[in-house]
Amino acid sequence: MCSGRCSRFIAGFLYPLVLISMICNVLLFFPGWKAEYALERRLTPEVLYMGGLVGGGLAVLVPALFIHLTGNHGCCANRCGMFLSIGFSVIGVAGALYSFIVAILGLNLGPYCRNAFFLWGRPFQDSSEMYLTNLDQWTICKEPENVVAFNVGLFSTLLLVSCLELVLCFCQMLNGLVGCICGTQTQ
Structure with missing residues (x-):
């Protein structure tokens, strides 16, 4: 097994996931x-937690850069570099886990919106029915327009991306362990 080549492969997949995560979080600021x-602070609180920017974005980007360097010829492609990649991968796992939890909360509690009585709030937060599967309930939110579909789509994407980031960072932890014990071959 070539742990250096595997590191480059993992980093290559992490970069677009980081970008998608950051873009989704930025878009959530514009329902x-x-x-x-x-500007009026009428956003879902989970948007302000910035799970996609901080967790799935920056906290995974730093390990992705180091993991990529670990796989390069003559740079960090040694036992010490692979050992350090384990630590950086733990940071990536923590960031992806943070993004995952924020996305779950955003989906579970629903969007912040104005209802038919001109009241702002989270109408699905205390609902006994699961609004995600009952599309008829989505019409409760009158403003911002289509906010339920908007939030569900972006938080679902963040959820999927964070799961993939978790798997890839965990795989790099195993790869780093193998590279640390057995050494690396980058050819």
Whole structure:
């Protein structure tokens, strides 16, 4: 098994996932494709936790860069570099886990919106029914327009991306252990 080549492979998949995670989190700041809701602080609280920017983004980008360097010829492709990649992968796992938890909360509690009575709040937060499977309930939110579909789509994407990041960072932890014990071959 070539642990150096595996490191480059893992880093190559982490980069686009980091980008997708960051883009999804930024888009969540613009429900209805308008900035006014962010300026008025009428956002779902989970958007402000920035799980996609901080967790699935920056906390995974740093390990991805180091993992990529670990797989390069003559750079860090040695036992020490592979050992350090285990530590960096733990940071990536923690970041992806944070993004995962924030996405689950965002999906579970629902969006912040204005209902038919002109009241702002989270109408699905204390609901006994699961709003995700009952599309008829989505019409409760009148403003921002299509906010339920918007939040569900982006938080679901963050959920999927964070799962993939978790798996890849965990695989790098195992790869780093093998490379640390057996040494690396980057050819």
